[in-house]
Amino acid sequence: xxxxxxxxxxxxxxxxxxxxxxxxxxxxxxxxxxxxxxxxxxxxxxxxxxxxxxxxxxxxxxxxxxxxxxxxxxxxxxxxxxxxxxxxxxxxxxxxxxxxxxxxxxxxxxxxxxxxxxxxxxxxxxxxxxxxxxxxxxxxxxxxxxxxxxxxxxxxxxxxxxxxxxxxxxxxxxxxxxxxxxxxxxxxxxxxxxxxxxxxxxxxxxxxxxxxxxxxxxxxxxxxxxxxxxxxxxxxxxxxxxxxxxxxxxxxxxxxxxxxxxxxxxxxxxxxxxxxxxxxxxxxxxxxxxxxxxxxxxxxxxxxxxxxxxxxxxxxxxxxxxxxxxxxxxxxxxxxxxxxxxxxxxxxxxxxxxxxxxxxxxxxxxxxxxxxxxxxxxxxxxxxxxxxx
Amino acid sequence: xxxxxxxxxxxxxxxxxxxxxxxxxxxxxxxxxxxxxxxxxxxxxxxxxxxxxxxxxxxxxxxxxxxxxxxxxxxxxxxxxxx
Amino acid sequence: xxxxxxxxxxxxxxxxxxxxxxxxxxxxxxxxxxxxxxxxxxxxxxxxxxxxxxxxxxxxxxxxxxxxxxxxxxxxxxxxxxxxxxxxxxxxxxxxxxxxxxxxxxxxxxxxxxxxxxxxxxxxxxxxxxxxxxxxxxxxxxxxxxxxxxxxxxxxxxxxxxxxxxxxxxxxxxxxxxxxxxxx
Numbered sequence: 001x002x003x004x005x006x007x008x009x010x011x012x013x014x015x016x017x018x019x020x021x022x023x024x025x026x027x028x029x030x031x032x033x034x035x036x037x038x039x040x041x042x043x044x045x046x047x048x049x050x051x052x053x054x055x056x057x058x059x060x061x062x063x064x065x066x067x068x069x070x071x072x073x074x075x076x077x078x079x080x081x082x083x084x085x086x087x088x089x090x091x092x093x094x095x096x097x098x099x100x101x102x103x104x105x106x107x108x109x110x111x112x113x114x115x116x117x118x119x120x121x122x123x124x125x126x127x128x129x130x131x132x133x134x135x136x137x138x139x140x141x142x143x144x145x146x147x148x149x150x151x152x153x154x155x156x157x158x159x160x161x162x163x164x165x166x167x168x169x170x171x172x173x174x175x176x177x178x179x180x181x182x183x184x185x186x187x188x189x190x191x192x193x194x195x196x197x198x199x200x201x202x203x204x205x206x207x208x209x210x211x212x213x214x215x216x217x218x219x220x221x222x223x224x225x226x227x228x229x230x231x232x233x234x235x236x237x238x239x240x241x242x243x244x245x246x247x248x249x250x251x252x253x254x255x256x257x258x259x260x261x262x263x264x265x266x267x268x269x270x271x272x273x274x275x276x277x278x279x280x281x282x283x284x285x286x287x288x289x290x291x292x293x294x295x296x297x298x299x300x301x302x303x304x305x306x307x308x309x310x311x312x313x314x315x316x317x318x319x320x321x322x323x324x325x326x327x328x329x330x331x332x333x334x335x336x337x338x339x340x341x342x343x344x345x346x347x348x349x350x351x352x353x354x355x356x357x358x359x360x361x362x363x364x365x366x367x368x369x370x371x372x373x374x375x376x377x378x379x380x381x382x383x384x385x386x387x388x389x
Numbered sequence: 390x391x392x393x394x395x396x397x398x399x400x401x402x403x404x405x406x407x408x409x410x411x412x413x414x415x416x417x418x419x420x421x422x423x424x425x426x427x428x429x430x431x432x433x434x435x436x437x438x439x440x441x442x443x444x445x446x447x448x449x450x451x452x453x454x455x456x457x458x459x460x461x462x463x464x465x466x467x468x469x470x471x472x
Numbered sequence: 473x474x475x476x477x478x479x480x481x482x483x484x485x486x487x488x489x490x491x492x493x494x495x496x497x498x499x500x501x502x503x504x505x506x507x508x509x510x511x512x513x514x515x516x517x518x519x520x521x522x523x524x525x526x527x528x529x530x531x532x533x534x535x536x537x538x539x540x541x542x543x544x545x546x547x548x549x550x551x552x553x554x555x556x557x558x559x560x561x562x563x564x565x566x567x568x569x570x571x572x573x574x575x576x577x578x579x580x581x582x583x584x585x586x587x588x589x590x591x592x593x594x595x596x597x598x599x600x601x602x603x604x605x606x607x608x609x610x611x612x613x614x615x616x617x618x619x620x621x622x623x624x625x626x627x628x629x630x631x632x633x634x635x636x637x638x639x640x641x642x643x644x645x646x647x648x649x650x651x652x653x654x655x656x
Contacts, residue, residue: 004498006494006495006498006504097393097394098393098394099392099393099395100393117510118510138533139533158392158393166533168507168508168510169507169533170533172507172508172510173505173506173507173533174491174494174495174504174505174506174507175504175505175530176498176502176503176504176505176529176530196391196395196397203397203399204399205395205396205397205399206395206396206399206401207393207395208394209394209396211394215390215394216394218390219390219392219393219394222390222392222393226392269533270533272531272532272533273531273532273533273534275531276531276532279531357534357535358534359534359535359537360532360534
């Protein structure tokens with residue numbers, strides 16, 4: 001049964017966690033993630049979940065507790081943002097390397113400094129090589145859906161998943177959305193049965209041993225190859241969810257792409273603003289479209305190439321910078337198109353760092369620059385020039 | 390191969406002959422020994438065995454020559470000598 | 473799509489008002505979005521919050537630059553910031569004030585001004601200057617976005633578990649009184 005609700009992105013994450021009912025949650029508060037754990041700890045206090053909630057003294061400890069609990073055989077979830085994610089980075093890498101299916105909600109926030117609590121993607125983009133699967137969410141409803149997908153996906157491929165949403169823009173905004181009833185979710189996610197786990201006293205194992213030049217490389221190769229199984233598994237997993245929620249899910253979402261000549265690529269909440277702008281420009285007869293990236297890790301190279309072949313020009317919006325190189329999303333898109341025959345012109349726009357607003361006028365400007373060919377290879381959106389004050 | 394570096398067979402330390410690391414070995418003086426068994430319990434490799442309540446053998450396949458037993462022996466019944 | 477901007481000071485309930493307006497419209501079957509604009513979180517500092525209400529799905533996620541309706545919870549903010557920034561000509565501005573002074577009239581030039589003494593109403597009913605629900609009562613009268621009934625339901629749903637029943641009832645009374653008293 002589907003229920004309509006008005007919830008914030010943070011509440012949507014907490015609601016999914018309540019329905020998943022993980023065995024262990026360990027987390028440390030940080031803006032703008034805090035409302036997720038605020039809400040979830042209320043569920044714990046009121047006995048709505050069976051979760052063992054572990055209060056820890058830092059994010060490094062939060063992820064360490066998650067690693068221990070997951071290795072022990074539990075379903076484990078957590079949440080963080082920005083500097084918290086940076087502090088737990090060491091254990092983020094270990095969680096993935098130990099092949100533990102932990103699900104973490106990351107509320108995207110700019111990494112300091114200078115210190116800033118608002119949205120950009122510098123935190124999760126800095127984690128793109130950690131071997132975590134990354135799902136990005138356009139709105140509160142997708143936060144909810146991505147949590148359900150993430151849990152199943154993680155347990156299928158033994159890799160942890162980050163479910164990302166934009167700090168404040170999504171986490172603190174109330175939006176209309178749909179949720180499933182508890183029983184349906186329980187049936188959908190099923191029971192977690194790990195093959196090996198520390199609390200299985202009938203079959204003792206060693207987790208996290210020393211691993212030098214004898215086997216480390218083989219274990220890394222396993223991780224690289226596990227990532228190649230993620231997209232096919234995603235397609236299997238979302239089939240049932242599509243039936244339950246009456247919606248299609250894919251690693252990419254196209255918007256008016258079939259006959260579009262000019263395309264904008266984005267992820268998280270900006271994808272919604274791009275769609276809104278396309279609705280407006282389509283009424284004026286413009287052949288514009290969009291590609292939204294739901295899954296950034298593993299990156300759907302072939303799918304991107306399929307959608308973009310033959311387009312006139314494409315603008316990639318990046319809400320983070322890779323200092324000394326190009327924007328992380330732009331980098332992937334360019335790489336995806338290298339082997340294609342009819343390559344579109346692809347340009348980069350860095351925007352929205354530290355929560356700088358991106359509005360309809362900005363998106364219109366990008367489409368205009370694509371259409372009249374004035375876009376440079378690398379551009380900024382909504383930032384002062386050096387000589388402006 | 391199990392994923393994530395898991396070792397799924399228990400009791401596998403028997404495969405690692407740490408005795409190869411040793412440059413010195415313990416020599417046990419049975420006459421001095423009072424069989425308090427302290428060395429048996431503190432040996433990090435479990436290389437000192439006990440039979441009928443008395444110290445029996447020092448397994449040189451696993452003794453890494455750390456000398457903890459000699460250091461801790463209350464009656465100085467163990468001496469470390471060059472291998 | 474209607475975009476509402478709430479302007480108040482920290483502690484006056486502007487953010488809650490934006491959420492409640494969304495909940496009330498949602499209860500009336502509309503698509504909604506509501507969000508605060510976070511600056512430094514201090515009691516007394518200017519706070520903005522926004523509500524979008526639409527018959528079709530709301531995809532946009534940018535800030536609101538051209539609000540259709542402005543709710544000014546604290547008239548003294550007129551001296552500190554341009555309340556009319558981006559406001560379309562002739563748009564309703566509902567201001568918490570006992571009367572429209574000539575200064576207020578000047579500051580809100582171009583708007584269709586509505587006013588209600590929400591502070592007085594809040595003090596009379598609650599004994600505290602938390603005028604947000606009174607201002608929403610006035611909004612229900614000025615616009616046709618939601619009824620007082622949906623507003624009451626949204627308020628009880630959102631805050632019913634936090635506030636005592638008598639505080640809930642006092643707020644409802646303040647809401648109803650402001651809905652009657654709002655003038656153009």
